[in-house]
Amino acid sequence: MRINSFLFCFLISALGWSQANVIFKDRNYFEAQNEAREKNKPLVVMFYANWCEHCKKMKSSVLQDTDVVLFYAQNYITVAIDAESDAGSALKQKFKNDCKVRSYPTFAYFSSKEVYWGGFSGEMKKESFIEEGTKLLQPENQLPQLKAAFEANVNNPEACLKYIASIRKAGFDATTITQRYLKTVPKENLFTELNWRIIANGINTVEAPEFQWIIDYQKEFGQAASPQRVEKKIIYTVQDNLRSAADALDTLNYRKKRVFVEKIQLRKTDSLLYKYDTQLYASIQDWKRYQQVTLEKTDTFAAKDANQLIENASVYLNYIQQPDALRKAITWVDKAIALSENAEKHLVKAKLYLKLKDRTQALQAAETAKKWSEQMGWSSSESDTIIKEIKAAKL
CATH class of the missing domain: 1.25.40 (Serine Threonine Protein Phosphatase 5, Tetratricopeptide repeat)
Incomplete structure (x- = not known):
């Protein structure tokens, strides 16, 4: 009896390790689906991308874990597919009405007859991955x-x-x-x-009337849940809506959503408007709107963000011509320098003054950049080049 028990454990262990090189391997989806029909077992499709670090991590750890291998080998037919390959793109199109593959990895669970049961996206730990598979069998x-x-x-x-x-x-x-x-x-x-x-x-979506309920009844929902959860929901929804439209350069949709966000009148949502306004207008090179937003709101929403201050000033250096606007950009550089000084910021200041044809101030800023670099033991070659350019400029 002891020998049989030992052999059983050995066989189970051997099965686990042998299957480690089998589950969620790349194969033809339709062959896997035929196998699912023949064996009357549900099917799991792993959509991955070759560049996805989360996919690589799951493939090298969770999907090779003995418990995971045994569970999925026993209960499912599994297949992995490069979602960005021709076959993967075709499969995503095939199931577009069942599930959306928007991030990787995505695991989609189907019955043996190709009825979508459910799924999820993202990297998972071993226990959670088995738990999800177990739940979907019910x-x-x-x-x-x-x-x-x-x-x-x-x-x-x-x-x-x-x-x-x-x-x-x-x-x-x-x-x-x-x-x-x-x-x-x-x-x-x-x-x-x-x-x-x-x-x-x-x-x-910020356009939904029920989202306005959250705004109107923050106190009441805060008592039912917590004020922090309610505020977090508002901020996340606004951020998600604005970011998706701004990233897609969808100006029509962005402006539609912007109307609803502007009505919220919370500092945090107004700050998000400033962030995505500047991102979108810079991306589409709408410098008129970019200038309007930054002149009105930078001091309110970016006064302590050195990177944003310098980014705005650099945009003005390259694309804005009005002298008053350029002088305002110099004040942003000064604020950025006060927050964290470096030679690059002094050089931006020098270039802005040069654009304003103020040789004295431009030279002073460039020499400060040179001095700062030398004190830090860094190369001052860029400062030297700009100093020469300033001295040679015909203003």
């Missing part, structure tokens, strides 16, 4: 069942929250689901911890 945790439970009882907050969570994990917006539930809730019953969680997870 029908009550699968997206079709969650949807059916919600549709059967729209005013059930627990069913709504579970459905929202699954939809969000799949990469979709849950606003309409949340709104359907909230229409069933009288205002006097709105301010509960569970309803706050539904709103916090389900409302993620």
Whole structure:
């Protein structure tokens, strides 16, 4: 009996290590899907990117862990695919109505008949990865069942929250689901911890009327959850909405969202407006709006940010011509120098003065940069070049 037990443990261990080179390996998706049908086992697809450090880390550790290998080899057919390859792009397109692959790694779970059960994105620890796979083997945790439970009882907050969570994990917006539930809730019953969680997870656009509820009833929601959680939700939603539009250079959508954010009138959201206004207007080279925003708001929102001050001043140096605006940029450089001095900042100041045709001040700033570099034991060649340029300039 002892021998049999020993052999059993040995075989299990050997299976684990042998399977370590099998699960979540690159293979043809359709071959894996056929295998899932034949064996009547669910299928998990790992979408990864070759440049993704989180993918590399999971592949080299979690996906080679014996417990993970044994669990997934026993319960699922697995396949990995480079999401940025032709085959990966085609597969993302195939499942675009089931899940959105927006970050890596993304794990998508399907039944043997290719019905999407759920999934998630991001690096996971061993225990959590097994836990997610275990949960999705239970029908009550699968997206079709969650949807059916919600549709059967729209005013059930627990069913709504579970459905929202699954939809969000799949990469979709849950606003309409949340709104359907909230229409069933009288205002006097709105301010509960569970309803706050539904709103916090389900409302993620600044245009949604329910987001305005959060603004209007910060105190009430703060009592149900906490003031810190409510403020964090407001800040995160504003940041996420503005950043996505600014990064995409989607000026139409950005300006639409900007109207709603401007109405909030919180210092932190106003600061985010300043940040993304300057980012967007610089990216699209709308220097008129960039100048307007920076002149009006830099002293309020960037007075203690040396990098932003110098970035603004450098933009003015390259793209702004008005003398008064250039003098304002010099005051930003002075503030940046007061926060953290270096030769580069003095050189920006020298160039701004040179653009203003003020030889005396330009030379003084350049010589200060040279002196500062020499004191630090660094090369002063750039300062020397600018000093020569200033002296040779015909002003």
